[in-house]
Amino acid sequence: MSDVSSTPLKILHVFRAPLGGLFRHVLDVARGQAERGHQVGIFCDATTGGPRADAVFRELSQTLSLGITRVPMSRYPSLTDFRAQMAQMPLRKRLDPDVVHCHGSKGGVYGRIPALLSPNRRYITAYTPHGGSFNYKPGSAEHKIYMTVERLLEGATDMFLFESRFIAGRFESHVGHEPKTAHRIVLNGISEAEFEPVDHSQAGFDLLYLGELRSAKGVDTLIDALALLRRRDGLAPRILIVGSGPDEAELKAMTAARGVAGQCVFEPPGPIRKALAQARIMVIPSRAESLPYVILEAAAAAQPLISTDVGGINEIYGPRHRHRLIQANDPVILADAIRAMLARPEVERLAEAIDLAAHVREHFRLDTMTDGVIAAYRDALTARRKVATSA
Known part of the structure; x- marks a missing residue:
């Protein structure tokens, strides 16, 4: 033997x-x-x-x-x-x-x-x-x-x-x-190459969603939050939505019904670092996750993040950052988080993102x-x- x-x-x-x-x-x-x-x-x-x-x-x-x-x-x-x-x-x-x-x-x-x-x-x-x-x-x-x-x-x-x-x-x-x-x-x-910070110098969008277009991912909550920001705060951040899935047609119709279609650009799945470079802040509004690679990759690349507290995401964020996670399935809370992040100086957002990247490098x-x-x-x-x- x-x-x-x-x-x-x-x-x-x-x-x-x-x-x-x-x-x-x-x-x-x-x-x-x-x-x-x-x-x-x-x-x-x-x-x-x-x-x-x-x-x-x-x-x-x-x-x-x-x-x-x-x-x-x-x-x-x-x-x-x-x-x-x-x-x-x-x-x-x-x-x-x-x-x-x-x-x-x-x-x-x-x-x-x-x-x-x-x-x-x-x-x-x-x-x-x-x-x-x-x-x-x-x-x-x-x-x-x-x-x-x-x-x-x-x-x-x-x-x-x-x-x-x-x-x-x-x-x-x-x-x-x-x-x-x-x-x-x-x-x-994730690999060592993925810890190279992404370059946002040519970013044309304020926000990015990247993932499947289905109910568990909470994209409808994100669309409702965008409508609330527009109606309540007069804010109209541009968002790039990268992904595909069974709810794609329904979500596109929802952007029109909520009056935010002009802010939203949908693109099919592609390389994540290319998508990250196009937007200054990534938003993950999920209702359910395990230990999502999309957050590991974005965090490693020092991408400023807004995420819900579901699944194992708080394991990725660790003790120094998990307080930033927000409740899922709540457009008001998500809208407030987006408004606060947009208002922060870019140097603060990036410093926070770099610190999270260091935690991910140590543990993942x-x-x-x-x-x-x-x-x-x-x-x-x-x-x-x-x-x-x-x-």
């Missing part, structure tokens, strides 16, 4: 959509693992992600020696799930991975159901929820169903890897106990994240093989 403390590993990452922060996390971890000499592969959805995901996968194909396998997957339970599972079975047999790392609620199902049926398996399963099923409203039918699934699949999980203390706490409160198997918190991290590093994930794998593999030897 090989020594799992030092030998290269074969790692398969399983998730659904190549979108958003979850996708960013998987890409960062997978690249870091490949750079450290491990064999890495990806199994994910073929119907989402668009041209941007296609381009990323083309670039990655030379790096991930276990390949990239994409099959149709559905967001909600359907017959497509069965077909995807059937496609995964021969892939696993061929790759013979040491680690199956599941990401998000759907990845957690795809990756752990086979493990549930194979109690004497050689490989280990790791699971990073990324919010996922834990973001549903407690008490709702969806929440009850997903928590039942989480309890069922807990026994098929060798290592829980929570990317924030917030999600670790949600697991305990919603499932009803700490994970019964090995678990640890490995915070999301890409190398620390990658090494922490690999160390967790090795501990879980050692535990599983000890059990197999004693059986």
Whole structure:
């Protein structure tokens, strides 16, 4: 039996959509693992992600020696799930991975159901929820169903890897106990290059929103706050809204209905630093988050920020800055925060942003994240093989 403390590993990452922060996390971890000499592969959805995901996968194909396998997957339970599972079975047999790392609620199902049926398996399963099923409203039918699934699949999980203390706490409160198997918190991290302060000298907008255009992100609250600023204070800050999502048409109509369409420019998703350079202040009005990369990246780039206090955002802000976070879902509070930030001298805004960047540099590093994930794998593999030897 090989020594799992030092030998290269074969790692398969399983998730659904190549979108958003979850996708960013998987890409960062997978690249870091490949750079450290491990064999890495990806199994994910073929119907989402668009041209941007296609381009990323083309670039990655030379790096991930276990390949990239994409099959149709559905967001909600359907017959497509069965077909995807059937496609995964021969892939696993061929790759013979040491680690199956599941990401998000759907990845957690795809990756752990086979493990549930194979109690004497050689490989280990790791699971990073990324919010996922834990973001549903407690008490709702969806929440009850997903928590039942989480309890069922807990026994098929060798290592829980929570990317924030917030999600670790949600697991305990919603499932009803700490994970019964090995678990640890490995915070999301970003690369050294992302700590270069962004240049705002050519900024043409006062405000920036960057993210998905859907209800959980609170963009409607931001639009209401803009209307309030215009009506109450005579302020009409220009805002760049960068993103896409199911509520895009509705939000554009809302800007017209509230009389602020002339202040708002919508653009499709693109490189974050390009967007940051176009606006002096970034606004995150979310109703729900886990540990969002968009705030990590903006904070690292010393971008002045206004954000709601949801999910693990206060972990990013830390003890020196979390008092600045505001209540979610309240246009009046958000409007007041925007007005106050616009009124502050730019030198004060930037000094505050630079101090937050220093905190992020200290606690959210890409190398620390990658090494922490690999160390967790090795501990879980050692535990599983000890059990197999004693059986």
